[in-house]
Amino acid sequence: MLLGKTKTVPRRVFTIIGATVGITVAVTAVAWVGGLLGLWDWPPQPSSGFGVLCGVAGGIIIAFEMALVFRKMLRGHRLGRTRTWMRLHIWLGLLCLPVILIHGGFGFGGPLPAATMALFLAVIASGVWGLVMQQWLPQKMLADIPGESIASQIDRLGEYQADEARQLITALTTVPPESESDEPVISGPLAGELEAFRDEVLLPYLEQGRQSRSPLTARAEAERRFARLREAVPPDARGALDKLQGLADLRRRWDDQRTLHAWLHGWLLVHIPLSWAMFSxxxxHAVRALKYW
Structure with missing residues (x-):
């Protein structure tokens, strides 16, 4: 979720970090002033009236935060705009940080409270990290990957590229039926070298990307190999080689996109399990606390 379309990425990231620190400091300062005025005990204790109040408030916020999972499961129902839910999820999550810290007396307590607090802090950290990634990576994709495609379709598109590469090289090393010439554009040992390059280097890369471990994954090595082939082939074949190099360059950009896509969404694989573990x-902790309170 982007925070402000008109802001630059550094400003949005600064907004996130500043809001996290600012809300924590502001809420803590208000609680401290209330303690000085005798409204509640300070420093707070988890079992005091004010500590329990903060615990209840924090628990309610966390329960609402977890409700976002069910909101996503019921997308077909009118339960409010997704953007509104996300804004509430973000800002209430940041508000929950100082509330829970105050509830815990800025400590960890026994084994169960300590484990719960540690998971809570990990959830907040992973959420802030994910929000920062959402400000930076989409813009980086637009700037660095002009040939951006749907990440899940990259391998299928790579197969189409491989078919195009086969046709280009076949047109160079064989005589098309409609051709007026009896000789292919490239023949002899050079044709064999080009076909070996196609089968061993180019096609595996177009079909599998970086997983093929092809030397074409490195831009400098790809430019060197294509430059050597371009010098060796007749002038009539150089246009086809330029197209082949363009296919390899596009596949390299798609690989970069896939990496950025993994960073953009991979944090959820940490954030969501941590959230459920913390919530459990x-x-x-609440049940045990109420039992002995």
């Missing part, structure tokens, strides 16, 4: 321990 929080419920257990």
């Amino acid at each position: 321990l929080m419920v257990l």
